[in-house]
Amino acid sequence: MHLSITHLQPGVALIAGVLILIAPRLLNYIVAFYLIIIGVLGLGLLH
Template sequence: MTFSLSIGPLVSLIAGILILVMPRLLSTIVALYLIIMGILGLLGMHNLRF
């Protein structure tokens, strides 16, 4: 059985959980998510898998 994990969905899941747990940090979490996804997109690593 092969298990692969993409970075984009993993970051989205972590951001969603943090927003549920700490809703006051919504703007910070969204900003960090956008920065991370933007950097990964520019570097061509949006399909990076583990």
């Protein structure tokens, strides 16, 4: 089974949303890590 980024995004969004509700100060870190991961995967650097 091959997982692509489109399969992972809803789960990542759900987890990020829950973390932001629990600790709003995490928002900057969550967004930064999300953008870095999406960028790396988009460039294909982890294949």
